[in-house]
Amino acid sequence: MTKFRLAAPFMVAVLALSACTGDSGSSGDGGGGDADVPEGDGSIVVTSLWGGAEEEAFTAVLTAFTESTGIEAEYEANRTDYATVLRTRITGGEPPDVAIIPGIGTLRSLARDGSLISISELGLDQSSFEGNYAPGILDVGVVDDELYGIMVKLNSKATMWYSPERFTELGVEPATDFEGLLQLTEDIKDAGATPWSLGAGDSWTLTDFFEVAYLKMHGPEAYDTLFSPEGDWTDETVQATIDKMTELYTDDNVDGGIDGAIATLFVDGISKVFSTSPSAELYYEGGFVGGIATGADVNPDLAGQEGEAIDWFDFPTIDGNGEGLVTYGGDVMAALVADTDVAAFMEYLTTAEAGQVWAAGGTIISPIVDVDTSVYPTVLIQKEAEQVTSAEAVRFDGSDLLPGTDLGAVLQSAIRGDDMGPILEEFQTLTAAAWESE
């Protein structure tokens, strides 16, 4: 005991010292202006969670960057627990030069932690590349009036996937409005098949559905409010949207029932519709489903049969509303190290040249307006790019904007048929507190 009593003041002293150094260390650099940005060492490291075809498409962009600038660019994939690995590298003092960050909540929190270098601190002029993007796209990466993240790729999240061949066999056709979708669901059941596959084990599949349905039902303004600090989750519009969702996703309509769906992951959900032994006919998720369904994880035989064995139709209008409204998901890149190499890379990725190379890989839609849709390699992606570019209004994935509260869990409760009143009230309290503490 005496030993401990002696040690205690010493420990506190060590603690206080380390606290001081920690503080001064994190606020050292920055300042803005070209002159402040130190010369790079000729190579950069970029991290992201992409693997497979997505990784190939992105490394093609890195190769093009190296050819054009002479700066070596290395890609590092962290397939799982991306935010954890990134934060660990940052706290350990070894951040990657550039990170592709999925989730704007993560971007905001890293920016406020002081871990990110803003575009102006990199010596880049936002107005020089602003014109390359559709209005509103760059706003997603703004934190406290500073641009930190630049949207590099996106995917529509207003796509309903199906197999045209099997629809013909069943004698059914895609729907254009929600009533039609419910009728289609009944018709598929009458034809002896199971209508829906649902990968609700990855609960973001539910949030994506909720978001596009909410946007279509209540319009862009209500959508913007809901996913901002002013949002009210106890509002009746939320319950109305959930009602639509639970009307469609029922034990009878979903393969394996609701409990089964909640234990099914996103990719397994795709397999249920597009594997060699399918057990359901319809799958709602974003444009990236096409690449996965025709890839090694699901059914490579489908590649080349786009438009015949695999296709999608627009998320239907609801009660006559929502024509031309599209939600999209996307990733932003942000700099974690301030040097000229990083600045050059960020700038390169805003060019149509980079967008063109990336788009040709067939896994993404480029947010850059000058990218020619003819470079997209499959009809499915071309159609997706057209859906997004011709949309009346596009809105970013709302749950990615939330400050880390779990909308997916709320929606899992919803499809299980729980009483949503208290759950939404609780979610409202949690979300308001989380916005507050960001």
Place this chain on the structure above:
Amino acid sequence: MTAANPPATGSGTDDAKRPGGGFPWAALIFLGPAGLLLLAFLAFPTVYTIFLSFNRGRGGEFSNWVGFDNWVRLFTQDPNFLRLGFPPSGALINNLLWIVFYVSLTVLLGLILAVMATRVRYEALIKGIVFLPQAIAATSLAIIWRFVYSPDPNTGLMNAILGIGNVGPVSLLGNPDTVTWALIAVGIWGSVGFATVILSAAIKGISSEVLEAARVDGATETQIFWRIIVPMVSLPISVVAVTLIVNVIKLFDIIFVMTAGGPGASSRVIAFSMYQEAFPQGQFGYGAAIAVVMLLLLVPVMIFNIRRFRAEAVQS
């Protein structure tokens, strides 16, 4: 904890031998390196974490002090950690369920298996099979069981078996009411071997005269089990139980791999909440508060352990 004992016993014997009352240089030299390591890698992080729990902890460092905010939020505004009401739920409650059911069932099953195994000729085989899960890394074990529980009867052993009896596929991991129990079952499956082996060794240590004497006195086998065997192996039982309690308060891997705390947050435990809040969400101060809760839960277990070691030392 173990380091606290040597200086106490050391100084006790030294008093007799040491010439005069001079400074114990020898003790310092021998204990110094270990003490420094403990200080750097145990005491310092502990104190750091406690302080951090009163801070926002941006980037894992001290950014701005928030007083008791983290603590108030943890116990009153975070239903994922503690939701009072009937029945109460949240990570803390889940962890209590784990402590009560996982620990007691593991010990009980271990004891039964140990007693039964000593009575058959193929004892080694039985113990080998029961001990096998101990040789599997917890991560692999969790993956195996995720397959077993899969709602798809083509993948999931459990639903394939239920399917024979025409019971529709059930999804234990997809239902918040069953998920924690399904996970506790996995935990028990993974730890029964450990309990069996230790308790079996203890039972073999009971001298056959005692058991024979009981039998001569007309005790039934059930009486022998409860009145003779259980009391005589009570110390090994408490060793096993304490080890399991400590492990289960720190439990993380099975949850992380099998459900990631889901569905929703229904299968979270304390350690998982700590990870989730601190790392992916970047709220290091809040995560630190959860870590301190974990520490506070471990303290009574440790005190119990130390007391028992002291009692043992006195007895011997």
